[in-house]
Amino acid sequence: MTITTEILSQIPGDVLSGLEGADRSLASLRAGNTTIPTVIKSDSQPLGTPEWDVIICGGTLGILIACALALRGIKVAVMERGVLKGRKQEWNISRKELDVLLELNLLTPEELDLAIATEYNPARVGFAGGTDVWVQDILNIGIYPVYLLETIKQKFLAAGGKLLENTPFTGAMVHPDGVMLNQEFSTRLLIDAMGHFSPIAKQARQGKKPDALCLVVGTCAQGFPENTTGDLLLSFTALENQCQYFWEAFPAKDGRTTYLFTYMNANPKHIGLTALFDEYFRLLPEYQGIELAQLSFQRALFGFFPTYRQSPLQTPWQRVLTVGDSSGSQSPLSFGGFGAMLRHLKRLTLGIEAALETEQLSIKALNLLQPYQPSLSVTWLFQKAMSVGIEQKIPSVRINNLLSAVFAEMQNLGEPVLKPFLQDVVQFPGLTKTLLKTNFSHPILVIQLIPQLGLFSLLDWVVHYLNLGLYSVLFSLNRNLEPTLKQLPNNYLYYYHRWVDAWKYGSGSDYSEH
Numbered sequence: 008m009t010i011t012t013e014i015l016s017q018i019p020g021d022v023l024s025g026l027e028g029a030d031r032s033l034a035s036l037r038a039g040n041t042t043i044p045t046v047i048k049s050d051s052q053p054l055g056t057p058e059w060d061v062i063i064c065g066g067t068l069g070i071l072i073a074c075a076l077a078l079r080g081i082k083v084a085v086m087e088r089g090v091l092k093g094r095k096q097e098w099n100i101s102r103k104e105l106d107v108l109l110e111l112n113l114l115t116p117e118e119l120d121l122a123i124a125t126e127y128n129p130a131r132v133g134f135a136g137g138t139d140v141w142v143q144d145i146l147n148i149g150i151y152p153v154y155l156l157e158t159i160k161q162k163f164l165a166a167g168g169k170l171l172e173n174t175p176f177t178g179a180m181v182h183p184d185g186v187m188l189n190q191e192f193s194t195r196l197l198i199d200a201m202g203h204f205s206p207i208a209k210q211a212r213q214g215k216k217p218d219a220l221c222l223v224v225g226t227c228a229q230g231f232p233e234n235t236t237g238d239l240l241l242s243f244t245a246l247e248n249q250c251q252y253f254w255e256a257f258p259a260k261d262g263r264t265t266y267l268f269t270y271m272n273a274n275p276k277h278i279g280l281t282a283l284f285d286e287y288f289r290l291l292p293e294y295q296g297i298e299l300a301q302l303s304f305q306r307a308l309f310g311f312f313p314t315y316r317q318s319p320l321q322t323p324w325q326r327v328l329t330v331g332d333s334s335g336s337q338s339p340l341s342f343g344g345f346g347a348m349l350r351h352l353k354r355l356t357l358g359i360e361a362a363l364e365t366e367q368l369s370i371k372a373l374n375l376l377q378p379y380q381p382s383l384s385v386t387w388l389f390q391k392a393m394s395v396g397i398e399q400k401i402p403s404v405r406i407n408n409l410l411s412a413v414f415a416e417m418q419n420l421g422e423p424v425l426k427p428f429l430q431d432v433v434q435f436p437g438l439t440k441t442l443l444k445t446n447f448s449h450p451i452l453v454i455q456l457i458p459q460l461g462l463f464s465l466l467d468w469v470v471h472y473l474n475l476g477l478y479s480v481l482f483s484l485n486r487n488l489e490p491t492l493k494q495l496p497n498n499y500l501y502y503y504h505r506w507v508d509a510w511k512y513g514s515g516s517d518y519s520e521h
């Protein structure tokens with residue numbers, strides 16, 4: 008019996024079967040033999056007046072947008088295959104990112120206080136052989152999803168929303184004037200919030216293998232010595248199994264959460280989740296300075312996140328939009344899909360409302376609600392720099408050395424550069440300064456990186472980097488044009504506002520410290 012089997016078999020719930028199932032899905036995704044579902048079909052006949060304005064498939068993050076829309080008077084139904092409830096494990100997020108819940112009236116200040124299960128400070132970023140960087144107020148709040156989703160669900164129902172639980176989405180027919188779901192429910196707009204493995208997203212991506220994967224395993228356990236600090240990104244080992252292991256740790260409601268995560272491409276020879284769990288239990292005692300026997304494991308957590316360069320996902324159908332994990336709108340560096348949803352929640356809510364009001368539900372109009380964002384695309388190269396191919400040979404300390412150098416430069420540049428980056432927001436000025444300083448102080452390290460990344464990736468990145476600059480300029484220029492352009496007729500105004508949003512979010516200009 009391995010240590011993983013021994014520990015996971017003691018945790019309530021059939022964790023081991025879940026892990027085996029996840030490993031099987033991972034293997035078939037890597038082998039490229041997943042079936043492409045045909046859940047969306049088109050019919051040129053009109054449907055007649057649809058019953059709903061919006062049907063959202065998938066209730067986990069879907070309920071947030073559902074409630075925000077329902078509160079604005081839009082007729083919304085949520086179709087959830089199971090019972091809508093949040094997981095027990097907290098979602099980590101920064102305080103400022105939660106303001107949108109108040110702004111959109113999804114929570115009152117009192118309810119927000121109740122949703123916050125934990126808060127800690129400070130958090131550490133560190134890499135073997137380098138100096139630790141300590142930061143305050145970044146991803147230091149643990150939101151309790153059970154409470155959050157239940158509260159928002161009640162608000163959604165009170166606002167007239169309809170919740171269809173135990174109702175799996177099975178298919179949809181897109182008509183010129185609406186969409187029929189499961190041959191039963193008609194709507195003007197279908198929103199897919201069914202997560203990374205959504206059948207709609209699978210069909211839209213046509214079985215494409217992910218460009219990269221992030222694997223994460225971890226536990227929430229009791230028995231650790233009192234520790235009110237956390238780790239955001241920490242590595243203390245060199246490359247092993249063609250992986251750089253990164254760790255995260257923080258105080259949680261039910262003990263202390265520790266995660267081990269690593270980035271890789273989709274090569275089937277890379278490590279799987281069970282093997283990564285073995286590594287986690289092998290290294291956890293060294294990481295936290297404690298014997299496994301001293302710990303009482305409350306729950307195990309694991310997952311794999313497929314990421315695609317072509318993100319966010321733009322669907323090839325009118326009247327169909329993806330949000331949340333299915334849209335791939337979070338950075339390939341993070342598994343903070345809840346945070347990414349909150350970041351875009353106001354933009355999406357207002358955008359969807361405008362699309363419905365002006366009947367802008369064509370492919371072109373909806374694609375602008377999930378626009379190309381250079382701030383997201385530039386992060387691909389960072390992910391590549393933090394991973395290694397299965398046959399690739401690089402010095403085992405390369406990634407640690409590189410990250411130590413980059414974070415030391417960011418620390419020197421100060422919080423305005425460091426803080427947005429750690430919250431997955433990349434901005435042109437901060438990135439440019441960091442690149443210049445790193446190139447200047449560590450030229451050899453940077454030159455060594457070129458063969459590791461490959462010329463194609465570098466050239467591709469340069470395009471996104473230049474676009475990042477361009478989007479920053481366009482967003483700033485817009486401030487002068489806004490008074491004139493606001494006079495445009497409604498249809499044009501829809502497009503104008505979506506482009507401004509694209510420049511804003513695509514340049515990281517949505518981020519503000521206060």
Ligand SMILES: Cc1cc2nc3c(=O)[nH]c(=O)nc-3n(C[C@H](O)[C@H](O)[C@H](O)COP(=O)(O)OP(=O)(O)OC[C@H]3O[C@@H](n4cnc5c(N)ncnc54)[C@H](O)[C@@H]3O)c2cc1C
Binds near residue numbers: 066067174200205346
């Ligand atoms: C170990 C781990 C730790 C994480 N920590 C954080 C964190 O600290 N902070 C953070 O921001 N994010 C975190 N995340 C990510 C976060 O959990 C996800 O981004 C989030 O759950 C995505 O929500 P979603 O609704 O888009 O997709 P999912 O969570 O996958 O939910 C999809 C929903 O769709 C439903 N569904 C699926 N198929 C159908 C169907 N056919 N019909 C109807 N309904 C369907 C499902 O039942 C489910 O309710 C973590 C993830 C993991 C695995």
